Amino acid sequence: MAKTKQTKDSQGFDKYVRWFWILFSTGIIFLILIFAFASWGVFGEMPDHTVLENPKTNLATEIISSDGKTLGKFYFNDNRTPVGYEDLSQNLVQALIATEDERFMDHSGIDARGTLRALVKLGSGGGASTISQQLAKQLFHGEGSTNIIERILQKAKEWIIAIRLERQYTKEEIIAQYLNIYDFGNNADGIRSASRIYFGKEPIDLNINESAILAGMLNNSSLYNPRRNPEGVTNRRNLVFKKMVRNEYISQSVCDSLLTTPLDINYNPESHREGIATYFRAYLDRFMKDWIKNNPKPDGTKYNLYNDGLKIYTTIDSRMQQYAEDAVQQHMPRLQAEFDHQNIPSRNPTAPFLELDKSEIEALMNRSMRQSERWRKMKYDLHKSDEEIKESFYKPTEMSIFSWKGEIDTIMKPIDSMRYTKRFLHPGMMSMDPLTGHVKAWVGGMNYRHFQYDHVKTGKRQVGSTFKPFVYAAAIDQLHLSPCDMLPRSQITIEAYKYGNPESWSPKNDDGNYGGSMTLMDALANSVNTVTARIMDKVGPQTVVDLVKKLGVESEVLPVPSIALGTADLSVYEMVGAYAAFANKGVYTKPVMVTGIVDKNDTVLYQFTPETRDVLSEETAYVTVKLMEGVTRSGSGARLRTSGAETYRADYREIITGYPYQFTNPIAGKTGTTQNQSDGWFMGMVPNLVTGVWVGAEDRSVHFGNITYGQGAAMALPIWAVYMKSCYADKELNISAGDFEVPKDLSIRVNCSDTSENDDDNTKIKEEIPDDLDF
Incomplete structure (x- = not known):
């Protein structure tokens, strides 16, 4: 009986063991089948070895500086650069x-x-x-x-x-x-x-x-x-x-x-509106989209700027770019503080505008409304009527506005915020190697998050007296004039019929002085308008226009005598490119921003080819440079040489009584100030670096009321000086502090203090000047 029970218990235990092994084996087989089916793709496609070798990931396009630093990236959702x-x-x-x-x-x-x-x-x-x-x-x-x-x-x-x-x-x-x-x-x-x-x-x-x-x-x-x-x-x-x-x-x-x-x-x-070189990156975005449109992949599809992991090698030097942005950040808040001080309501009831009455200001604001992004979105995205859109400009709303002390979160009517932003002065700055054409720094504004308009290549403003070196260069090239030649500063009228103008033109000198004569060197250094007009009258406006076109200026420049004083609207980009030819011995080199593009596998897709052309003789270019050196020795740019201490008021507004720049090396340059001080310019050159700076407001009716602060020497020159101080302090950049190279066969007298220099050649030049040049 006991044996029978033991047998039954044994059989029962065996049954459990069998079931355990059946379930265990089934589980193992089940797992094996799951993994097998998964491997065969039954539960969804599995990546094969080719996909494993090249897994699809969105890679940001990287923007690389000439010194190997990442300036920024282009991406939509994935800011990814593999290492x-x-x-x-x-x-x-x-x-x-x-x-x-x-x-x-x-x-x-x-x-x-x-x-x-x-x-x-x-x-x-x-x-x-x-x-x-x-x-x-x-x-x-x-x-x-x-x-x-x-x-x-x-x-x-x-x-x-x-x-x-x-x-x-x-x-x-x-x-x-x-x-x-x-x-x-x-x-x-x-x-x-x-x-x-x-x-x-x-x-x-x-x-x-x-x-x-x-x-x-x-x-x-x-x-x-x-x-x-x-x-x-x-x-x-x-x-x-x-x-x-x-x-x-x-x-x-x-x-x-x-x-x-x-x-x-x-x-x-890291975003498109933050970091270094934001305005340059915005230009590069447009450049790349144009390049992609005309350069498909081998299979005919288009590259994706935001996902394909391209690398764009640029000429921008990250150190020089930082120095340029720092110079803007140092000077502009002080200049803005002085402008605001002069435009408080008690001093200027129409602030920030000058010379406009109520109806003109209203018309200006209405135009600005219709040109705004807010108007565009409401009109075309939300399909609002003009009346509804206009009403929205007068309703208080939450917003973040720019200030030099940081963003301000506030509640303001959009129309008031527009008027608030119009008071700001803006900078534009570009720096370039004249030999290679490589653009080293590009500052299109002061804050890309709030002001996207680029004042380097897109913005074009009157250039004022910075245009005068082109007139002098044309005269030196055609007439072989010397910086030491004496010209009368008396008043001159260029009759309308002479160049087919609608009316006669009689320029005035800023200082009201029309007596005596002066050298070309002094005339350019002090921006004497009548002397420049007299030279223009002898070479003709068309000659000057032809010259600037050869120097890379693409904007329209009318062949009228008044262009001698800088009435043309040009960009900082065009001005720097044109001036660079003077430093490059008369050879124009088109500015270069991109040296190469490679894909994620480092396959070269693009390499730039330099574009150069001879425009002026080496001698003409050198003599023009020597003329501009006079500007920084004794003219409107002489404050670069001074050692006076810079002082500030309690609210950090700049007192323009001294500039502790103390440059001692040769510098060729030219300041420029347009009518009513709406635009301030400074173009500065050393042998291996040409830099242009513009400062002005969005609207030309927003400007300083006096020349003390509104001239190019006060608005733009300090940015150039601070920037160059930093560049010289960085010895790795090798910015030249020496003389411009003298041509081997220089026949034109350039040292006016040395009467023995080139006396014979100079006499010969005088004799060859046509008789009808009635200076």
């Missing part, structure tokens, strides 16, 4: 492995121990995803499903892809790919963007603290965002330190000292 493993700090690699996958270097894509632990503890002891699995998830299927069945299938695909990745790539390549693909928030897509945005440095330069912060963010970059949750980030970083101790990457004593360190976030946002 190789060799470009990663070992601090970061160690923090990553210690935090995310301790046995990464030992497994083949799946961590068996970690997986078993996760199953036993049902995930309470941490997940089991390896770095390879996380990369597979990021690359090929993103966030996991909440449906348990779908999640199992996704996990199966993830494991298979992870194993394939391990076969396809080295451990180092997987680490680099994972860090390149991860989104760290705040437009920090990938480790390079994250390093630059959060710490202002490259990934290879990250220290232990910075590496631990970024490694901690890999758990959840939204939660562990150092800008929004510094306390949580600190706690997470400290946990990374402890894991690094456990994995023997750092000692306990080092960990203890690191636990007390601050986060030291150095936030450098």
Whole structure:
């Protein structure tokens, strides 16, 4: 009886064993089938080896300076620029492995121990995803499903892809790919963007603290965002330190000292409206779209500026660009403070406008309304009527407005904000190597977030007396005049019939002095209008127009005598390009901004070809330069040589009584001031750098009421001087401080203080001047 019962118990136990093995085997077979089916693509397409070799990720286009720095990027959603493993700090690699996958270097894509632990503890002891699995998830299927069945299938695909990745790539390549693909928030897509945005440095330069912060963010970059949750980030970083101790990457004593360190976030946002060279990048955006339109891929499709990972190599020098922007930031707030001081309501009831009555101001504001972005959006996007749009300009609304002390969040009527912004003076500045044509710095304005209009290439304003060197150059070229030739400063009238003008023209001198004679050198240095008009009358307006066209000026310049005084509207870009020919021995070199474009595989897509042409003889160019040197020695640019102390009022407005610039090297230059002080210019040259600066308001009716502050020497020249001081202080730039090269066969007298110099040649020149030149 007992034996029968024992047999039955044994049979019952065997039944359970059989069922266990049946279920276990079924489970194993089920898992094998799941992985097999997943591998065969039954549950969705799986990437083959070609896709694994070239996973599709959106790569930002990178803008690279001539000194190898990243100026900015073009992207829509993904600000991603990949880096190789060799470009990663070992601090970061160690923090990553210690935090995310301790046995990464030992497994083949799946961590068996970690997986078993996760199953036993049902995930309470941490997940089991390896770095390879996380990369597979990021690359090929993103966030996991909440449906348990779908999640199992996704996990199966993830494991298979992870194993394939391990076969396809080295451990180092997987680490680099994972860090390149991860989104760290705040437009920090990938480790390079994250390093630059959060710490202002490259990934290879990250220290232990910075590496631990970024490694901690890999758990959840939204939660562990150092800008929004510094306390949580600190706690997470400290946990990374402890894991690094456990994995023997750092000692306990080092960990203890690191636990007390601050986060030291150095936030450098990367967006299209922030950072360095914003106006240049906006120009480059247009340049690239035109290039893409005319240069398709080999398969006939178009390049995508925002996703294809192009690299654009530019001529901009990041150091010189920063010096240029710093110079603007130093001078413009002071100049603006003085302008505001002169335009308080008690001093100017129509502020910021001058010489306009109420009806003219109303008409100006109405035109501005219709030209505004607000009007365009409401008219064409929201299909509002003109009356509805106009009414909206008089309704208070929340907005952020510009000030030199920082953005101001306020509530204001849009019409009032328009009038507020019109009071601001704006800068435009470009710097260029005259020999190569390489543009080294480009400052199109003072704040791209609030003022997108570019005052380097798009904006064109009257150039004033900066046009006069073109007139003198034409006379030197045609008539072989010397800077030492004496000309009368008496009044002159150029009759209407002579050049087919509607009326006669009689220019006036600013100082009202018309007596005696003076050398060409002194006449240009002091911007004597009647002397320039007399020269124009002898060479003819068309000759001067032909010259400036050869010097790269594309804007319309009418062949009328008054252009001698700078009535033409030209851009800073055109003026710098034209002046550069004087420094380059009479050879015009078209300004260059882009030297090359390559794709993400470093295949060269574009290389620039220099565009040059001979315009003037080397002698004519040199003599014109010597004329302009006189401007900075004894004329309107002489304050570059002074050593007076610069002083300021309590509110930091600039007192124009002294300029501590103290330049001693040869500088050729010319100031320019237009009618009513609406525009201030300074063009300055040394042998290997030509720089132009313009300052003025959006509307010409907004200007200084007197010449003291409204002249180019006060508005524009200080920016040039501060910029050049910084350039000279940076010895690596090798900015020339020497003389302009003298032509071998110089026959024109240029040193007016030395009567013995070229006496015979000068006499010969005098004899060859036609008799009808009745100076």
